[in-house]
Amino acid sequence: MNTSATFGVGTPSESDFRDTRGGDMSEIGLTKGHVTVGSVEIQAAKMTARGVNIFYGDKQAIHDVTVDIGKNQVIAMIGPSGCGKSTFLRSLNRMNDTIDGCKIEGDIRIDGEDLYSPKLDVVELRARVGMVFQKPNPFPKSIYDNVAYGPKIHGLAETRVDLDEMVEKSLRRAGLWDEVKDRLFQAGTGLSGGQQQRLCIARAIAVSPEVILMDEPCSALDPIATARIEELIEELSHNFTIAIVTHNMQQAARVSQRTAYFHLGRLIEVNPTEQVFTNPEHSLTESYITGRFG
């Protein structure tokens, strides 16, 4: 274990430290007392995470993550597979609750309200923080019913006309209206992959959330559908706060204002996207974006 850091800012003196994943952290320049570099805090924060640790059973997936998510901004979360970025994203609307043995420590707030306080209604939280998943998952219902699902369960529409309007508005904002307006009552599962993903986005924005979490929304799509979704993210960012997890660094560079780089469960660096991709502060970030690993 007498190894020295090949790169990075960590001190190799803490060579007795081992990550719970079994990796030798000191080798890649991570130390136990690692502090995220860059600008973790910003002025207009919609959501704040402070000292967040997430465990699956005995295994720690997220170590001491502190970051702000800016209002009406897109923050991209990048990093190698298994670095915990999806886990962290799911903790932002408590989707980890559905996973057995998942435990969260630390403090996450939306507009200053504690997400994990016993007083918080998780149903209401998820209506405020919507989510789009990696694989398009339209319900086996009609296109109309897919979009109307949220407004119906939250009682947002008083009349059928209201509901029709909401469905149309959501589909228009998701850029899907023109393609599906003649077949609203056909099955949503019959659409193409890219259309399905836009349907899922329409479904998510139909309840007018404040934040939209996107977990690799384009990884199952072809380049044209991906470009379409990226345009959509850009448009949506004027009204919504968006956190997007992606494996595609070009995508992160194209759609986001800020970028957070995760590595082995730790948040390494958060900075304006332009800086991360042109002049990263941390050597690990640099190694990742230049393709040395990942």
Add this chain to the structure above:
Amino acid sequence: MHANNLLLLLLAFVAAAFYVGRGRANHIAKLAGGSRQLHSLPDYHGHYTALCCGLPAVLLLILWIIFSGHVISAMVLDSLPAGQFLGDPGGRELLANKIANIAQGVLPKANQPAILVAAAEELNRLTQISRWSVTALASCVSLVGLIWARSRITPELRSRPRVEASIRYALFFCACVAVFTTFGIIFSVLFESLQFFQSVPVVDFIFGLEWSPQTAIRDDQVGSSGSFGAVPLFVGTLLVSAVAMVVAVPIGLMSAIFLAEYAHKSVRAYAKPALEVLAGIPTVVYGFFAALTVAPFLRDLGQGYGFSVSSESALAAGLVMGVMIIPFISSLSDDVITAVPQSLRDGSLAMGATHSETVIRVVIPAALPGIVAGIMLAISRAIGETMIVVMASGLAANMTFNPLDSVTTVTVQIVTLLTGDQEFDSPKTLAAFALGLVLFLITLILNIIALKVVKRFREQYE
């Protein structure tokens, strides 16, 4: 030699043929420079030789088993003087039976006409000859097959595709056995039913409102006609099945939803097998539980509230049948509910739906085709169920929709029509086959619908 021994002998030949063929192939391979020079591996050549050795001989043996008895008895009968036949076509068969019985010593030879004893001895002699000749012939055929196949083994011989094809045919044959058995059952029931419909018109049977299958032995007896209107029976079947489904569908479905969606893993690990134990209880046990426990309890309960409940009520039989069917529905529904992708649940939960809203609005609709198919199968199970209703629902063919009354079902009537000593050509017994046919058609249609629905479900998710 007896056919079984002959079969053993052939088996030995086949085993030998495999080793001969494989050895030959190995030898040839060595000469040609390794087994890579062969088109097929030595094992395949072995199997090929074994097939050539065994198949023709076994086919021969099968043909012999089917035809030899008929041929020999025909030869014996033809050797008798013409006057021995009783004249009608059945007489010939009776005589053949009698001779066979004498030959096997079932009938003592002492008090039989000499001519029949002689015929019996002739029969024994011919049978003996035929056995030895088939032994010799089959052995020859298998040996010839073995030698022929062995001589054909060359590096170029394409044994692999042939063995592969033979496996396909063997599997096809097995599948055919199942299908032909089904057809055999259908036709046997169908022919008996046609015979029944010659004495009772189809329309009277299917639309008749009165069921009393007693036919007189003598013409002058009272109530000699008998009436075969099956409607009361089907109404009874429907009533009992309906009661059973009213019990089984909600309980089965709810327990499936609980197990699949709400139960903790450890609870599920015990609760699911416990529920499936219900499926393992013999129906006869359910039957006496219904007849001796549930039915009297319901009767007493009814008396307490001023209802007149028959001591053999459709309700008692239906309730117990429902309990029997619960594991069917819960197990099948649990499977389809668990098969609904987690991503759909996540999608719904992420919209801010509660767990119950997710289950009701997303999971159940997605699983519905599978659930419906399970219910359909359960209905056909309920309609065909016999033991419980025999013991608990009575024999009176009442035309009623009141579950507190005693009713009888199609299956119960089939049982009572066919148990005991019966003539097999009276409408009374033949009616059982007609009932069976209609019952079969109903369950068949339900199963087809269920399979169609299941297929649609699969297409949606795979």
